[in-house]
Amino acid sequence: xxxxxxxxxxxxxxxxxxxxxxxxxxxxxxxxxxxxxxxxxxxxxxxxxxxxxxxxxxxxxxxxxxxxxxxxxxxxxxxxxxxxxxxxxxxxxxxxxxxxxxxxxxxxxxxxxxxxxxxxxxxxxxxxxxxxxxxxxxxxxxxxxxxxxxxxxxxxxxxxxxxxxxxxxxxxxxxxxxxxxxxxxxxxxxxxxxxxxxxxxxxxxxxxxxxxxxxxxxxxxxxxxxxxxxxxxxxxxxxxxxxxxxxxxxxxxxxxxxxxxxxxxxxxxxxxxxxxxxxxxxxxxxxxxxxxxxxx
Amino acid sequence: xxxxxxxxxxxxxxxxxxxxxxxxxxxxxxxxxxxxxxxxxxxxxxxxxxxxxxxxxxxxxxxxxxxxxxxxxxxxxxxxxxxxxxxxxxxxxxxxxxxxxxxxxxxxxxxxxxxxxxxxxxxxxxxxxxxxxxxxxxxxxxxxxxxxxxxxxxxxxxxxxxxxxxxxxxxxxxxxxxxxxxxxxxxxxxxxxxxxxxxxxxxxxxxxxxxxxxxxxxxxxxxxxxxxxxxxxxxxxxxxxxxxxx
Amino acid sequence: xxxxxxxxxxxxxxxxxxxxxxxxxxxxxxxxxxxxxxxxxxxxxxxxxxxxxxxxxxxxxxxxxxxxxxxxxxxxxxxxxxxxxxxxxxxxxxxxxxxxxxxxxxxxxxxxxxxxxxxxxxxxxxxxxxxxxxxxxxxxxxxxxxxxxxxxxxxxxxxxxxxxxxxxxxxxxxxxxxxxxxxxxxxxxxxxxxxxxxxxxxxxxxxxxxxxxxxxxxxxxxxxxxxxxxxxxxxxxxxxxxxxxxxxxxxxxxxxxxxxxxxxxxxxxxxxxxxxxxxxxxxxxxxxxxxxxxxxxxxxxxxxxxxxxxxxx
Numbered sequence: 099x100x101x102x103x104x105x106x107x108x109x110x111x112x113x114x115x116x117x118x119x120x121x122x123x124x125x126x127x128x129x130x131x132x133x134x135x136x137x138x139x140x141x142x143x144x145x146x147x148x149x150x151x152x153x154x155x156x157x158x159x160x161x162x163x164x165x166x167x168x169x170x171x172x173x174x175x176x177x178x179x180x181x182x183x184x185x186x187x188x189x190x191x192x193x194x195x196x197x198x199x200x201x202x203x204x205x206x207x208x209x210x211x212x213x214x215x216x217x218x219x220x221x222x223x224x225x226x227x228x229x230x231x232x233x234x235x236x237x238x239x240x241x242x243x244x245x246x247x248x249x250x251x252x253x254x255x256x257x258x259x260x261x262x263x264x265x266x267x268x269x270x271x272x273x274x275x276x277x278x279x280x281x282x283x284x285x286x287x288x289x290x291x292x293x294x295x296x297x298x299x300x301x302x303x304x305x306x307x308x309x310x311x312x313x314x315x316x317x318x319x320x321x322x323x324x325x326x327x328x329x330x331x332x333x334x335x336x337x338x339x340x341x342x343x344x345x346x347x348x349x350x351x352x353x354x355x356x357x358x359x360x361x362x363x364x365x366x367x368x369x370x371x372x373x374x375x376x377x378x379x380x381x382x383x384x385x386x387x388x389x390x391x392x393x394x
Numbered sequence: 395x396x397x398x399x400x401x402x403x404x405x406x407x408x409x410x411x412x413x414x415x416x417x418x419x420x421x422x423x424x425x426x427x428x429x430x431x432x433x434x435x436x437x438x439x440x441x442x443x444x445x446x447x448x449x450x451x452x453x454x455x456x457x458x459x460x461x462x463x464x465x466x467x468x469x470x471x472x473x474x475x476x477x478x479x480x481x482x483x484x485x486x487x488x489x490x491x492x493x494x495x496x497x498x499x500x501x502x503x504x505x506x507x508x509x510x511x512x513x514x515x516x517x518x519x520x521x522x523x524x525x526x527x528x529x530x531x532x533x534x535x536x537x538x539x540x541x542x543x544x545x546x547x548x549x550x551x552x553x554x555x556x557x558x559x560x561x562x563x564x565x566x567x568x569x570x571x572x573x574x575x576x577x578x579x580x581x582x583x584x585x586x587x588x589x590x591x592x593x594x595x596x597x598x599x600x601x602x603x604x605x606x607x608x609x610x611x612x613x614x615x616x617x618x619x620x621x622x623x624x625x626x627x628x629x630x631x632x633x634x635x636x637x638x639x640x
Numbered sequence: 641x642x643x644x645x646x647x648x649x650x651x652x653x654x655x656x657x658x659x660x661x662x663x664x665x666x667x668x669x670x671x672x673x674x675x676x677x678x679x680x681x682x683x684x685x686x687x688x689x690x691x692x693x694x695x696x697x698x699x700x701x702x703x704x705x706x707x708x709x710x711x712x713x714x715x716x717x718x719x720x721x722x723x724x725x726x727x728x729x730x731x732x733x734x735x736x737x738x739x740x741x742x743x744x745x746x747x748x749x750x751x752x753x754x755x756x757x758x759x760x761x762x763x764x765x766x767x768x769x770x771x772x773x774x775x776x777x778x779x780x781x782x783x784x785x786x787x788x789x790x791x792x793x794x795x796x797x798x799x800x801x802x803x804x805x806x807x808x809x810x811x812x813x814x815x816x817x818x819x820x821x822x823x824x825x826x827x828x829x830x831x832x833x834x835x836x837x838x839x840x841x842x843x844x845x846x847x848x849x850x851x852x853x854x855x856x857x858x859x860x861x862x863x864x865x866x867x868x869x870x871x872x873x874x875x876x877x878x879x880x881x882x883x884x885x886x887x888x889x890x891x892x893x894x895x896x897x898x899x900x901x902x903x904x905x906x907x908x909x910x911x912x913x914x915x916x917x918x919x920x921x922x923x924x925x926x927x928x929x930x931x932x933x934x935x936x937x938x939x940x941x942x943x944x945x946x947x948x949x950x951x952x953x
Contacts (some may be wrong), residue, residue, distance in 0.1 A: 131725075133728070133729070135723050150687060167913045176779065181936070184940065184943065185939075185943055188943050188944065188946075188947075188949065189724075189946075189947040189948065189949045189950075190724070190725060190949075191671050191724055191725065191728065191947055192939055192946065192947065194671070194725070194728060194878070195872070195935065195939055196936055196937075196939055196940075198869060198932075199869070199932040199933070199935045199936040199939070200932070200936070202865075202869050202928050202929070202931070202932035203928075203929050203932040203933060203936075205925075205928070206925035206926065206928040206932070207925070207929065208928040209924075209925040210922050210925045210929075212925065213720070213921070214921075214925075254687070285650065289871075317865060321733065321736060323730065324729045324732070324733070325733070327725070327729075328729060332726070360663070363744055365740070365743060365744035366740060366744055368736070368740055369737050369740035369741065369744070371733075372733035372734070372737045372740070373733075373737060375729060375733040376718060376719075376730060376733055376903060379718060379722060379726065379729075379730045380718050380720060383722060383726060442820075442823075442824055443823075444820055444823075463823075463828075464820070464823035464824065465823045465826050465827055465828045465829070466826075468823060468824045468825060468826040469826040472824070473824065474821075474824040476820070476821060478951065478952075480818060480820070480821035480824065481821070482813065482814045482818060482821070482822075483817065483948075484813065484817055484948065485810065485814070485817075486814060489810055492807065492810060493807075493810050493811060493814050493822070493825055493827070494825050496807040496810065496811070497811075497825055497826040497827055498826075499807065500836070501808075501831075503807075504806060504807040504808040504811065505802070505803060505806050505808050506802065506806055507802055507805035507806040507807070508805075514678045551825075552824075553827055555826070589946065
């Protein structure tokens with residue numbers, strides 16, 4: 099039983115990353131009812147742009163952080179302009195297709211530019227694990243957890259306490275009502291999309307320090323975010339974030355705990371998320387915390 | 395023929411139908427009027443089976459519909475004309491009619507394109523189109539039709555389907571005056587064929603011409619159920635529509 | 641010559657695969673992301689049956705189709721009642737489960753190493769007058785195999801041609817456009833969708849079986865998301881629901897990246913600037929990029945006519 103605290107910490111770390119990824123994707127779904135398949139690839143792109151500035155060009159930590167953020171903000175704006183905006187008045191599945199195409203384009207471009215091999219950032223001190231009680235944790239993991247909490251708190255404050263937040267909530271509930279209030283909803287869409295992409299890029303950079311970089315890393319995060327969304331209810335931000343932490347917990351416990359001498363091989367970790375999606379879709383399609391569900 | 399008893403329906407936490415009791419006899423033409431949001435279309439949707447009612451019963455020709463799926467209700471002979479055009483715009487006119495004719499075949503029969511039944515169906519479909527003078531456009535996409543023509547196509551498709559009860563949801567909405575006359579002609583023809591017709595309509599004068607009965611709905615309840623003359627005379631009608639006493 | 645045979649065989653396999661998806665996605669409007677998973681299931685069924693149990697060709701093909709359609713029946717029962725975006729996520733997660741199983745269920749699929757040594761099919765005939773010895777047709781040469789797979793592609797496409805002309809396709813298109821209206825015409829929309837799902841998975845399984853027989857060696861990397869995107873681009877470029885369009889698009893898109901081989905790039909070496917062909921490590925990603933780009937531009941141009949939104953009541 100002594101590995102349980104370590105498992106809980108590990109699931110908190112995984113959950114934090116998932117929650118950061120979900121945050122943007124779920125906000126965008128809530129506003130526009132579209133699934134952005136390229137979200138995980140924006141995470142990947144953020145990590146690679148940081149790698150380019152920091153490791154290849156040798157710019158220092160803060161500057162490369164700022165530079166990659168600026169780059170991702172521009173990129174997200176262009177993505178919205180080209181791959182999302184023109185299709186908003188049509189079947190929402192079109193955006194799924196275009197962002198799927200975008201994700202493959204990004205993956206292939208990064209593969210051409212950086213090669214398909216795994217790259218890693220020099221984290222130095224940040225990876226030396228510290229022992230606290232019976233658990234080991236590295237400084238970078240502490241940064242991940244604390245920054246996730248900080249960002250989620252910030253989102254909560256903005257959504258529930260400010261004018262912009264009220265606007266976002268109004269538009270999420272009924273976009274035509276929001277527009278009739280004289281709101282230029284496009285600015286809100288751009289803002290939310292860019293914010294979500296920046297959060298994803300941030301978690302990408304953290305992930306690059308924590309593990310490594312490879313062009314294929316985006317896919318699995320997109321689909322994990324979808325799993326968390328289905329778990330918490332599509333478009334329900336807080337449900338999704340709870341879903342993200344739950345997903346992290348389930349993944350780590352499923353392979354960490356042994357069930358009477360038999361433990362699942364680590365390779366099945368990913369399959370678990372997808373199994374959860376299917377199970378939820380059978381039992382409760384509106385998600386654990388969702389209220390309504392549109393039937394086919 | 396159609397017997398609705400104490401129908402209650404809640405959608406998205408809104409109590410829309412609050413105990414509807416309606417009895418329709420075979421061969422009647424009944425108009426349903428009422429202000430916006432009084433639950434007319436919702437009533438039709440629950441007869442067609444798109445909403446599961448919370449309470450109450452719908453009995454059609456002796457069969458209890460309450461738990462049946464929409465397509466099973468349709469099989470019993472309930473036809474529907476939608477407010478926002480139920481035709482399939484991407485398919486040609488003749489295909490629209492063919493869909494209605496083909497639903498009685500078994501699944502395996504529908505996989506084979508060149509059967510005798512299909513040839514007969516095609517001839518029948520053209521016959522139905524001729525009735526509403528749309529046969530010249532038979533192979534054009536239904537999206538190319540005008541609003542009134544779409545309505546005619548949908549009504550004739552429901553007839554081809556073999557429905558006994560016609561639920562017409564605002565058949566004159568978005569239709570030119572000339573086509574309105576044609577639609578009223580075809581409704582009169584349905585009446586002659588002993589079909590039962592339920593019409594939702596905003597244009598009260600349009601339905602007074604041929605309805606046997608008019609039912610007035612307000613806020614999810616039946617407030618009047620009488621002959622058209624009596625309903626027109628009743629001062630409550632103005633009150634419901636304009637919120638003022640006449 | 642061998643190279644052209646290879647291209648022709650691959651084209652034939654994609655003709656089966658794409659036309660099968662066209663029924664489901666093109667006509668039925670179901671955003672089925674599990675199609676390549678069914679293709680993988682077919683390929684693995686054939687590989688396992690042919691290598692480990694030495695089953696004969698026709699039985700392998702039949703089983704591949706049946707296993708794929710059976711699994712899709714289960715998936716369909718789960719997911720076909722879902723709305724469009726939920727359905728996409730559900731089928732996507734199914735395909736990820738399948739690929740996780742292919743990688744991790746090492747006792748059955750041998751993991752990432754894949755299954756090598758799938759024998760080319762042989763068909764035996766009795767020598768009619770005497771009944772005492774066989775005539776064997778051997779498909780180990782690519783030329784013979786091409787004839788076999790071409791025949792199957794033609795048969796499959798004929799079957800789909802019938803289905804596309806048949807009343808069933810009208811019901812399928814009707815439910816994709818306005819499900820409520822189709823239900824008031826007594827169309828059981830769930831059954832119609834489930835059938836199209838099963839039929840397309842059956843033929844996807846058969847396509848996978850041919851793929852396994854042709855390549856002789858399969859591993860999980862052949863059935864990735866990129867593959868799914870490629871099949872989708874075939875449908876979208878050829879216009880969803882159009883029989884001939886999809887045939888043309890599968891030929892066009894399979895052959896298109898071959899043009900990339902002839903592109904030369906300028907590179908600086910110790911002999912100065914010279915033109916060299918694109919290295920193969922770049923060729924793969926470039927091919928993916930090309931497909932994704934074509935998919936995006938096609939969707940952009942045809943955004944008004946592709947997938948009309950399901951009308952609401």
